[in-house]
Amino acid sequence: MSQSQHEKRVDERLLCLVDLAAEKKHNINFRSILKMMESGVTLEDINRRKTPDDIWPNFVTRRKVKSFLYNMTPQEMDSLQGMTSLYHLVLIDGGVTEHVVKSILIPARIRFVDLDGMTFEEFTERVGGASKLSVYKRVMFAREAYIRRHKGLLVDQPDESSDENHAKAMDGKDDEGSVTTPVKHIDGRLLCLADFAVEKGHNVSFRLLARMMESGVTLEAINRRKVQKEIWPNQTIRKSIKALLADLNPQEIASLDDMTSLYHLVLAEGGMSEYIVKNILIPSRIRFKDLGGMSYETFKRLTGGVERSSVYKRVMCAYESYVGHERRVGDSKVVKSSGRNIPPDCPGDNHGEKREIPLMGHGGKTGDRIDLKTIVRRLISVYDQMEEEDSYRSWYDAAGMTAKEVMRGLRRLEKLKYISISNFDVIKRFRSLDEFMGTMEEGQGKLFLKKRLRGMSAAEIAKEQGKSRQRISQVLDEVLAEIPITHIKETRRTIDIFREYAVDQEFFTEVLLEKKETFHLLKLKCKKERIWDGVKKSKSDCLNQLLPDQRIRYLQAESLFEDENGDVVKMTKRNLMKKYFFMHGRDADSTKNHHVRYSEFLDEELHGKKSVIEEYRISLHNFESTIAESSYCIHSYDQKVRYFEVDRIVEEKANLEKLFMLPEGIYSTSFVYETNESYFRSLDIKDHHELHNVLKRMLDLDFIKIRRIPEFAIGVADKIEWFTRLIKKLSPITLDAFINHLEQNFGLHGPSTRTRVLTDLPEYVTPERKLIHASAKPATIHKNFLKRILVDDIYIAQDLIDGFPVLKSSGNIYLNKKMLKSVGYVLSGGFIVREEIGSGECYYRNLLMGNQYFVLDESPLLKTRSFRKTISELQSGLDLLQIGRNHYMNISVLEKIGIAKSDLIDFQKIVSRSFSDERYFTVKNIHERVPHKILELGFDDIFYERLCRAHEGIRYIPSATGDIFYRGEHVRNLTDFVRDCIIDGMSVDELLSFVTQEFGISLDPNKTIEKIRMTGAHYVPETRRIHFDKRDFFEQLYAGVEIK
Structure with missing residues (x-):
């Protein structure tokens, strides 16, 4: 052990967890556990209910270890105390590979204690009967080396000199048994060469550099004039590194001493992909040291200004993980073997002919034993x-x-x-699948494989070929055994995605643009593989593994896209609009201009795919409605809108609230804005109209009541009553002085206020234009007159004035809001309506929806713009359906027979999709092409035409005998329709006949000829034929006429 390991309490039970985990099919990375063990983490530390985050190398290891510990029995936990991990045979200098432990020993249920005295015959039986003499020797040798090192036992060396010499070489001991192999220190400068290689356009494999670094190779060793051949993994890497070193100047080589490679973020557990380092960080001239404290704005600017929030998070997460681990481990050194030792039994100086590998192993022939x-x-x-x-x-x-x-x-x-x-x-x-299939011998194996790769099941092939399913599977297994996945180009580049993610054939063909045969080959080869953690990841998780073009295709196929933050979200019209305003809508402009630019944005964002663009295009009306409901747009002066970040307003709510702590009254937002303009501009509020919209939609202050722009009220419910109280308080006062008072103290607009006072409070204004306090009750004579003439629910104000001369001369006395309110009416939008109804729109809505059916008549009330607007809105919302020229039906009629509004919407969508290629169509074509239960209702064509008109993606051309529909960006008229139906040389009668047969409508012959001339085509009256070419036109026009 190293000195740092002696100083820390090393709990070897952690390493034993990896053995038990592999036995129980849990995938725990032993090197991650090793790092934890070496840093002093104990079993008790990780088995607590709440464990500190900093003891874990990464989140994946934490989750997997916690899951495994949860499933362990108390007996298994106790057994760790006296257990020795098989992975010590990997860590020992000159030991076995991780593959031997993970794929041979543990699956054979061999524990470390079982190796004591185990014979080769016992070993062969435990590992499945296969002859693995060389593996047995390496395992036993590694065990003896471990025991010698950790328990001080003396173990006799093998008798054979070749084995003895090999054992000494592997164990790093001389004849006296003392340790001679020096500790190999990792030279991190080698990995930094990979960063320089990308910067300077050299093709150097960073993984081979990492392998050399781990085997103890140093920068000085490879930079000598004559370098030992055995330190190179292969000649390709040797040439590449030599070329790179020749390209580096002395200053760059010296800079390696203080440099940390970005590839450490790839090698670290839970790190990021090599693609990010090679194609984003290094080309952006970002070095490892630059990542400390780097903000997202800086990262975005350095990487080209593209939204990369998800990439930034992965980079910084890997950076923090690596830096945190380095702090925990400190300066502990890692001892690694070169991995290029000659196998046991191998004479190191025994070489074959050119391009042959060295002759290794026993001298006797083995062909007699294994063919x-x-x-x-x-x-x-x-x-x-x-x-x-x-x-x-x-x-x-x-x-x-x-x-x-x-x-x-x-x-x-x-x-x-x-x-x-x-x-x-x-x-x-590597070979392509077609190339490999071309080298296969003709026969059943090749035939069955071809059919299987086309998608046929073994049962289907068996039925077709007249053979048993077992025979088909047997032949296929033999053929597939000869096809390594990483040998076939197509499967080699897609195997990682297939193994890790739940992808299907459509994903392979539509996103990866691979042939279906590639998918079926992977499915056959990987069907017996066990997936760690039980299930594959969702295919949506593979986004970062895809190339840019593949990523675009996947997002479109799944109706997803990257939003303004770089996150993948569902593609909806609202989300697309939000991204448009975030990227292109920061300057205030009219909604019409924004709508035009939004269409251009769609073309770019959806990569010019017409069918998708049409699906997510939005009408100007709906565009405006979405803006009105959104939180990311703000209305500015002159009906303009722009993007606005509401988060800043929420953060400043307390300060904003203080600015609106004003005395009771009705104010204009200009009064507050002009007093604190610099502050509001710092919050990106550019005028008092925007401030009014902030109050209305973002601030939600309880003590403020929002009125029509730009006004708001504090403690006042009715403006006229407030005016009355002010007049009482300030009277006598001139009208001009009163208006000036309201402008100076409340910011109210003078001309508007003057009009309001004269209209609604005429009884307070004297002939000298002074305001005096008078009785608040309307004159009884005026009130009685209104009661006598107002008996219906609604009147058109102008019609009422025209009908009574006294209203023409003294309308402001009779038809002001106070007088009308005294008799139970209100003045709203040019209508005089009963107070309980409220407005003309409400009256019309009640009129139209109050009964199951409605018939238009010649009443002036049904010819107003307000009525047309209301009936249009109800039809657009599918609440009111037109079933005849003047006949309308309530949706409730259809609901009673089981037809819901959702069925009508479904019909609209199916029609839109069925005719998405900009062709013309009519109700006749809909009946022919669209199978839907709505068509079985038997209504007249006008019912289905109005349903199509109500869909924002379908445009129409009205004609006398029926609507002509189309899908497309540009508006067309009847002239365009006629032009598109003309075939050069056809007659007008043939054109009219074609239109009738194809679309089921009739065109007026004279109007059609007029439209033909408007298209720029030439019409010959004598032959009634149509020509696009002027020469053909003249030939027809003067046919049979002799020119003198």
Whole structure:
């Protein structure tokens, strides 16, 4: 142990947890547990109900360990006390690989105590009967080395000199048994070379650099003029690093001493992806030291101004995790083996011919014991476990065969183009699925595989081929055993996503743009794999693993998009509008102009995909309605709107509330704004109209009552009553002085106030334009007159004035609000309405919805703009349905027969989707193409036409015999329709016939000819034909005429 380990209490029970976890199929990373153990964490620390966050390397380890501890019995917990972990055989210098412990010993239920005196025959039986002599030797040797180091026992060395020499080399001891292998210190400067490589455009694998660093290689070792060959993983990395070092100047090399590599954030447990370091951080010239205290705004600016909040969170989380771990571990050194030792039984100076691996193992022949086909199958079975460039030793360790067998098998794999061999390295080769299938022998295996990859089940193939399902599966298993996943290009690049996430065939073909055969091959190869934690992750979690184009396709396929914060959210019109205003709507402008720019934003945000753009396009009316309901928009002066951040207002609520602590009265927001303009501008409130909207929608102050812009009231319910009290208090006073008083003390607009006083309080104004306090009761004679003439629920004010001369001459006396209120009426929007009804819109709504059916008549009240607006709103909301020219029906009629409003909306959506390619269609086409129960109701065409008109995504062209509908961005008219129906050379009669047969409507021949001429086409009256080409037109026009 190192000195730092002696100083801390090392609880080896933690490492034993990993053995038990692997036995019980829990995936706990032993190196994470090792870090915790070395930093002094104990079993009691992690088994408390509440554990400090800083003892865990990452959240994943915490969750998995807690889950495992919860499932442990008291007996299993007690057994940890006297247990020794098999992973000590990995940690011992020259020990076995993690693969041997995790994939051979623990699945065989072999504990450390079982290894004492275990014979090779017993070992073979426990691990499944396979001959693993080399594995057995390495396991037993590692156990003896561990016992010698930790218990001081003397163990006799093997008799054979070759094994003895090898054991000494592996254990790092001389002939006297003393330790000679020096502790290898990690030189972090090597990993920093990977950062420089990206900056300078060199292709250097950071993982190979990490492997060299962990094996004890230093910067000085690789920067010598002559470098030992054995320190390089392969020749490719050697050439790449040598080229990079030649490209670095002395200052850059010197800077490595104080530099920390960004790739530490990838290697750390729970770290981020290599893609972020290589393609975002380093190209943005961000170094590791820059991350300390970096704000999101700085990160966003350095990485190009793009919204990357999720990336920022992952980077900073990895940075904090790494820095926190370094503080806990301190300066403890890590002892690593190079991983390039020659396997047991291997004479180190025994080399074969050019491009051959060294001849390792026993001198005798092994072909008599295992045939070449079996050897190749065994090597293929471990193919996917190996690195792209791996040492012979690694293949030898994984295969569990003798050195000569491994050598024969690798030579055969090279001929079969699975691998290539360069010196001591085995390099994987890759082929496309089609290329691999092309090399397969013709026969049942290839035939069955082709059908299986097309999506047929084994049962379907068996039925088609007249064979048993078991036979089909047997043949397929034999064929699939010869196809390593990491050998096929398509599966190699998609296996990680398939294994970790619950993706389907559609995801592969639509998002990854892979063939369905790739998906089915992965499904066949991975169907027996066990997924850690029981289930795969949701496919939505794989977003960060996708390339930019794949990410776009996935988001569109799932109706998702990245919002203004960079978070993935459901794609809705409201969310899209919010992002538009956040990015492009910060300057106040009219809603019409914003609506135009929003359409341009949709084209960019949805990558020009017309069908998706049409689905999320929004009408100007609905655009305005959404703005009115939103919290992220604010209305400015002159009916303009812009983006506004409400959070700042919420934070300042206490200070804002103090500014509105005013005496009782009705105020204009300009009074408060102009007094505190600099403060309001600091909150991004640019005028008093915006301040009024802040009061109305964001502040919610109990003592303020919001009135029509720009007014608000404090302690006042009625403006006229307040005026009356002020007049009583200030009288006698001139009208001008009264208006000036209201302007100076309350900020009220002078001309508006003057009009209000003269209209609603004429009895207080003398002929000299002075205000005096008079009786508040209306004159009885005037009141009785109004009672006599007002008997109905509603009147058009102007019609009433026109009908009575006295109202024309003295209307302000009779038709002011106070007088009307005294007789139970109100003046609202040009109507005089009973007070309990309130407004013209309310009267019309009650009139239209009060009965099941409604018929229009010639009443002047039904010809007003207010009536047309009300009936249009009810139809748009599907509360009122038109069933005839002047006949309307309440939605309640349909609800009684089981047709809900949702059914009508569903009908609208289906029609919109069915005709989404900008074609024209009519009710006739809807009946032909759309199967829906609404069409079975048997209403006239006008019912279905009005339903289509009510859908914001469907536009229409009215005609005398029926509406013509279309989907599209631009408005069209009947001329456009005629132009689009014309075929060059056709006659007008053929055009009219085509329109009738195709769309079920009739066009007037004379009007149609007029529209043809408006399209720019040429019409020949003599032949009644239509031509686009002027020459054809003249040929037809002067046909048979002799030109002199």
